[in-house]
Amino acid sequence: MKAAKSETELHEVFRTNSGAVFQSDKERCLYVDFAGKKAKFKYACLLRLKRALEAVSVEEMLINPAGSDIEIISISGCDHFYILTPVEIIEFRELMKGTFAMFQLNLIIKDCLYRLVV
Numbered sequence: 001m002k003a004a005k006s007e008t009e010l011h012e013v014f015r016t017n018s019g020a021v022f023q024s025d026k027e028r029c030l031y032v033d034f035a036g037k038k039a040k041f042k043y044a045c046l047l048r049l050k051r052a053l054e055a056v057s058v059e060e061m062l063i064n065p066a067g068s069d070i071e072i073i074s075i076s077g078c079d080h081f082y083i084l085t086p087v088e089i090i091e092f093r094e095l096m097k098g099t100f101a102m103f104q105l106n107l108i109i110k111d112c113l114y115r116l117v118v
Contacts, residue, residue, distance in 0.1 A: 014098040018091040021046075021099045034095060035088055037080075045078040050096040058086045 010022035010031060019034035030041050032049075041049065052073050061067055071089060074081035084092060 014095065014102050016091065016095050016098065018088075019095045021095065030099075032095075034092055035082065035084065037082070039080040041078065041080070045075055045080075046096075046099075048075045048078065049073070050093075050100060053089060053093050053096060056089055058089055061086045061089075 008024045008026050010024055013021040013023050013030070015021075019032065022031040022033070023029075024031065027040075028042075030043065030046050032039050032041060032046070052075055056071050056073070061069070061071065070083055070085055072081060072083050073089075082088075082092070
């Protein structure tokens with residue numbers, strides 16, 4: 001699916017009501033549009049972002065009255081960070097899970113097609 005066309009052609013990988021991830025084949029990177037922020041990531045940084053989101057205990061944030069209502073997600077080796085509420089963390093996790101599920105589905109399809117040809 002083509003999502004946008006400018007200097008770089010972007011293909012939508014996955015979309016939710018709260019954000020989207022696009023892939024640029026020309027630049028060999030991914031663009032994340034979430035919480036009003038558009039950020040460019042290499043695959044490894046996006047994987048680290050997913051892991052950082054999964055490491056946050058949303059339950060602890062909601063239960064602990066002395067805790068913070070926000071979480072700052074920063075990824076080593078990447079230029080971007082996010083300041084998120086518990087709801088935004090859950091929404092961002094959903095976006096990342098869907099994105100990586102699409103990557104996995106793509107690998108499965110390529111593997112099946114390769115087996116048919118060989």
